[in-house]
Amino acid sequence: MRRKYGGALHHTGVKPTRVATQGDWIAARLTGTPGVSDENNVLKLGWDPVRRRWPKWLQALGISEQQLPKVVAPGTPLGRLKGSLATHWHLPEATMVMAGTTDSTAAILATGARRLGDGISSLGSTLVTKVIADRPIFAPAYGVYSQPLGNQWLVGGGSNSGGAVLKHFFTPSRMAELSRRIDPEHPSGLDYYPLLQPGERFPVNDPDFAPRLAPRPADDALFLQGLLEGIAAIEAAAYQKLQQLGAPYPERIFSVGGGASNPVWEKIRGRLTGVPMVKPIHSEAAYGTALLARRLLAQT
Numbered sequence: 362m363r364r365k366y367g368g369a370l371h372h373t374g375v376k377p378t379r380v381a382t383q384g385d386w387i388a389a390r391l392t393g394t395p396g397v398s399d400e401n402n403v404l405k406l407g408w409d410p411v412r413r414r415w416p417k418w419l420q421a422l423g424i425s426e427q428q429l430p431k432v433v434a435p436g437t438p439l440g441r442l443k444g445s446l447a448t449h450w451h452l453p454e455a456t457m458v459m460a461g462t463t464d465s466t467a468a469i470l471a472t473g474a475r476r477l478g479d480g481i482s483s484l485g486s487t488l489v490t491k492v493i494a495d496r497p498i499f500a501p502a503y504g505v506y507s508q509p510l511g512n513q514w515l516v517g518g519g520s521n522s523g524g525a526v527l528k529h530f531f532t533p534s535r536m537a538e539l540s541r542r543i544d545p546e547h548p549s550g551l552d553y554y555p556l557l558q559p560g561e562r563f564p565v566n567d568p569d570f571a572p573r574l575a576p577r578p579a580d581d582a583l584f585l586q587g588l589l590e591g592i593a594a595i596e597a598a599a600y601q602k603l604q605q606l607g608a609p610y611p612e613r614i615f616s617v618g619g620g621a622s623n624p625v626w627e628k629i630r631g632r633l634t635g636v637p638m639v640k641p642i643h644s645e646a647a648y649g650t651a652l653l654a655r656r657l658l659a660q661t
Contacts, residue, residue: 378428379395379396379428379429379430380406380424380428380429380430381395381396381398381430382398382402382403382405382406384398384399384402384461385397385398385402385430388439388458388460388461391442391443391446391458392439392440392441392442392443392458393440393443394439394440396430396431397430397431397432397433397439397460398430398431398432398433398460399432399433399434399435399437399460399461399462400413400432400433400434400435400509401435401462401463401466401508401509402461402462402463403430403432404463404506404508406429407419408432410497410507410508410509411497413432415429433460434460434509435459435460435461435462435466435653436459436460436653436654436656437459437460438457438458438459438460439457439458439459439460440457440458441454441455441456441457441458442454442456442457442458459653459654461650461653462649462650462653464646465483465489465646466508466510466515466649467646467647467648467649467650467653468483468617468644468645468646468649469481469491469510469515469615469617469649470648470649470650470652470653471641471642471643471644471645471646471647471648471649471652472615472617472641472642472643472644472649473615473639473641473642473643474493474615474641475493476493476612476613477493477494477495477513477609478492478493478609478610478611478612478613479492479493479611479612479613479614479615480492480493480600480611480612480613480614480615480636481515481517481614481615481616481617482596482614482615482616482617482618482621482630483616483617483618484523484524484592484616484617484618484619484620484621484626485523485524485618485619485620486523486524486525486528487519487520487521487522487523487524487525488519488520488522488523488592488595488596488599489517489518489519489520490517490518490519490520490596490599490600490603491515491516491517492515492516492517492600492603492608492609492610492611493510493513493514493515493516493609494507494513494514494515494516494607494608494609495513495514496514496607497509497514497516498514498516498603498606498607498608500518500606502566503518503562503563503564503566503602503606504518504519504562504563504566505517505518505563505602505603505606506518516603516606516608517603518562518563518564518599518602518603519562519563520561520562520563520564520595520599521556521557521560521561521562522554522555522556522561522591522592522595523592523620524618524619524620525557526555526556526557526588526592527555527585527588527589527592527620529557530584530585530588531581531585533619535581536585536623537623539581539582539585540582540585540623540624540625540626541625542582543582543585543586543589543625545586545625545626545628545629545632546628546632548590549583549586549587549590551576551578551583551584551586551587551590551591552573552591553573553574553587553588553590553591554570554571554572554573554591554594554595555572555573555574555588555591555592555595556570556571556572557572558572559571559572563599563602564595564598564599564601564602565598573591574588586629589623589625589626589629590629590633593626593629593630593632593633593634594633596630596633596634597633597634597635600634600636610636611634611636612636612637613636613637613638613639614630614634614636614637614638614639615639615641616630616638616641617641617644621641621644
């Protein structure tokens, strides 16, 4: 094992016995039983979600399967909470610990998206688009990947455009003020591709792709509308690209992230994608994790 001190790496002399994600480590501390992970978090470790096995190339790195966790579906019971912890936290001795999922997947579960063709747009610093499909799709050139979602698949990719561009020009309060002056049904006439610097990954794969942010009108409300329309056009193109790769085009879109709270942008996005925007049941990942726990209770 190596640790970093003052910019240099030093061998500690201790050989690692297990490979685990942060969630695996926490679950092991709660149950006292290490060596188990869920099939979403292990994607970060190289897990093959299609063949549902560890790839052989891991062995070339000196990692044996004995060091890797046993992989189970999200929501699988891992065991009871350790008695000492149940006593300390005043919880029932029968409290069960379950395999979780990634925060982004939990947030999707929280929205209520569950049908084939449901789209989920994350409007954070960058724009991430995902759609529920009946089969996995991988397109490394665009960074498009798939992960299991029960008996279905989440297929998606991420753009370099997004909320970071908006915040570069306007504060949240200024955006809220300007949005009230925008008519979302009347196009601005501007043709922007909002990026902070050259380079795009999805739906266009071009490291030299140039931003388009000109001309800038004197009216800030019109400029903001052009930016919102530009990102919405990228969102529409992203779903079109996923469709070209074999995923269904969304029949409805759930929105998460900070940008999901802007009703004017929502109407612009609905106009440019041609898809109804659906209000999520919830937007917190913790709610989606609680739904996994509820499924366990329903089965017991």
